[in-house]
Amino acid sequence: MLRNHAIVCLSSIDWDFLWQGHQQIMSALAEQGNRVLFVETTGVRPPVVRDLPRMWRRLRGGGLGDGSQLPRPENVEVYSPLVLPLPYSGVAQAINRSIMKRAILRMTSTWGAKRPIIWNFLPTPLSRSLVHSLNPLLSIFHCVDHLAASTPAAGQLAHTEARCLAEADLVFVTSQALFERASLVNGNVHLVPSGVDLPRFELSRNGGLTRPHEMQALPRPIVGYLGGVHQWVDQELVEVVAIRRPEWSFVLVGPLQVDASRLTNLPNVHAVGPRAPAEVPHYLAAFDVAIVPYRMAEYTRHVYPAKLNEYLAMGLGVVSTPLAEIKRFNERHGDIVRIGADAESFELAIAAALADVDQLQVDRRLDVARSNSWESRIEEMSSLINASLERLRHSGSCVASQAN
Numbered sequence: 001m002l003r004n005h006a007i008v009c010l011s012s013i014d015w016d017f018l019w020q021g022h023q024q025i026m027s028a029l030a031e032q033g034n035r036v037l038f039v040e041t042t043g044v045r046p047p048v049v050r051d052l053p054r055m056w057r058r059l060r061g062g063g064l065g066d067g068s069q070l071p072r073p074e075n076v077e078v079y080s081p082l083v084l085p086l087p088y089s090g091v092a093q094a095i096n097r098s099i100m101k102r103a104i105l106r107m108t109s110t111w112g113a114k115r116p117i118i119w120n121f122l123p124t125p126l127s128r129s130l131v132h133s134l135n136p137l138l139s140i141f142h143c144v145d146h147l148a149a150s151t152p153a154a155g156q157l158a159h160t161e162a163r164c165l166a167e168a169d170l171v172f173v174t175s176q177a178l179f180e181r182a183s184l185v186n187g188n189v190h191l192v193p194s195g196v197d198l199p200r201f202e203l204s205r206n207g208g209l210t211r212p213h214e215m216q217a218l219p220r221p222i223v224g225y226l227g228g229v230h231q232w233v234d235q236e237l238v239e240v241v242a243i244r245r246p247e248w249s250f251v252l253v254g255p256l257q258v259d260a261s262r263l264t265n266l267p268n269v270h271a272v273g274p275r276a277p278a279e280v281p282h283y284l285a286a287f288d289v290a291i292v293p294y295r296m297a298e299y300t301r302h303v304y305p306a307k308l309n310e311y312l313a314m315g316l317g318v319v320s321t322p323l324a325e326i327k328r329f330n331e332r333h334g335d336i337v338r339i340g341a342d343a344e345s346f347e348l349a350i351a352a353a354l355a356d357v358d359q360l361q362v363d364r365r366l367d368v369a370r371s372n373s374w375e376s377r378i379e380e381m382s383s384l385i386n387a388s389l390e391r392l393r394h395s396g397s398c399v400a401s402q403a404n
Contacts, residue, residue: 002382003033005137006113010130012121012147014040015078016069019277021144021174021194021305021374022121023070030075035111037104040080042096042126043087045153070276074101079107086157087124095130104134108351113137117385120168123147123161126263131167135261141168143178144194146302151231170319171389172381175325177302195327195374196309197314204281206316206340212279214272215286218249219348221354224287225250226280226307228258229271234295234321240343241350242266248350253283284314289353291318292337293346308337313369315362317353319346333368 007029011022015038023038029035036255063251073080079101086092109114119134120127121144133140141164148158165171166185172192173179182189190214227232229252239262242250252271263269275283284290290311294300304325318337320326326337338353340346 001032001379002029002385005034006108006111007034007036007116008034008108008116008117008134009038010118010120010122010127011038012041015072015254018274019070024374025195025378027073030073030375034075035283036076036078037107038078039104040078041122042081042083043085043126044124044147044157045087046085059125076172077107079103087112087126087378093126093129096126097133100130101117101133120164123157123164125160128160128164138392139167139169140172142163142172143182144174146256146299147176149299149302150356163229169392170384174304175302176328178322187336188232189390192377192381193304193372194309194370195372195377198313198370198373198375200277201281201310201313204285210282211286215283218251218270219247221288222249222251222288222333223291223350224284225252225291225293226310227254228257229260229367232294232297232300234293235260237263237343237346238293238300239263239266241347242269248250251287253280280312284310284316287316290316290318291350292318292326294321294323309369309372312365315365317356318355319349321346336365336368
């Protein structure tokens with residue numbers, strides 16, 4: 001495991017956003033004795049009205065991330081940059097880089113490490129220029145999605161994303177499609193999908209969970225979804241199935257990031273909002289089947305749904321639309337996820353999953369989840385980082401000896 005390094009994480013999300021690999025990886029590394037500065041996202045577009053609460057939080061906290069609600073290990077500090085919100089302005093980029101570089105160096109000055117490892121999740125011009133200006137010991141670009149395909153505004157990132165991939169000393173990607181794109185420009189690319197925090201889920205599953213109060217009165221079976229309800233959730237598909245199956249309760253655990261009224265107006269669809277990481281297993285334990293109802297698009301072709309292993313860690317049957325990474329997952333693990341390409345087949349797949357109560361199948365799901373733990377993922381990344389550091393040290397020694 002990687003130990004005793006200074007790590008500056010340029011994140012594509014805020015610390016208090018949905019708990020994802022960003023927080024999981026940095027927390028695990030901090031617990032191993034590394035010092036981590038988690039730099040919250042500076043955004044990929046100019047702010048809009050829905051960004052005002054986040055901007056106000058940053059202003060009120062003075063950029064120090066003091067309003068954190070999610071757990072934070074002792075060795076993690078959060079920096080919430082106060083910058084000019086013009087991500088594609090050259091002048092704003094120069095000003096913001098100067099502000100952020102000074103802040104980062106000030107916050108890491110007492111760590112005793114002159115050169116940090118930069119772990120970058122955000123392929124913006126500002127993040128790219130920060131990587132260069134901080135003179136890292138090692139630069140890592142961690143590509144968790146095809147961000148340039150996420151929105152028309154983010155399309156401006158395509159060129160910078162390619163440069164981030166090409167210039168990094170080490171690249172991690174979470175899907176085969178991302179691996180193929182990254183390997184065109186960098187020879188040190190490694191496919192490391194998202195994992196699952198097994199201890200949290202196993203402790204909850206084996207400890208006799210109390211069903212959350214807002215779910216106790218819901219009719220069973222419960223078809224559950226974990227995560228943000230965003231533009232890639234196929235609301236029409238879920239709506240059709242919910243209308244066709246009024247006896248099923250559909251529960252959405254996560255923030256509503258888009259207008260979801262076509263779902264929440266249905267009597268058997270219940271949005272309970274986001275829940276803290278420690279609460280999530282309690283909600284999953286109340287599900288009878290879990291779903292990944294994503295739309296098929298260029299963006300989702302590159303997506304590995306992190307929720308998949310969390311569902312399996314609770315022994316749940318899973319139904320998904322035919323995402324490329326779900327198909328690859330089934331190839332590796334023997335069709336463990338049922339797939340429905342349209343509302344009719346999705347409904348039938350849910351019904352089949354509800355009928356499958358074989359304990360052997362539950363045990364098989366748990367075994368698959370155990371093979372995809374965050375512990376093993378982070379150990380793998382640590383080994384690759386250490387190998388890259390050794391290679392850079394060796395190449396530096398070679399250059400020095402040639403100079404002599």
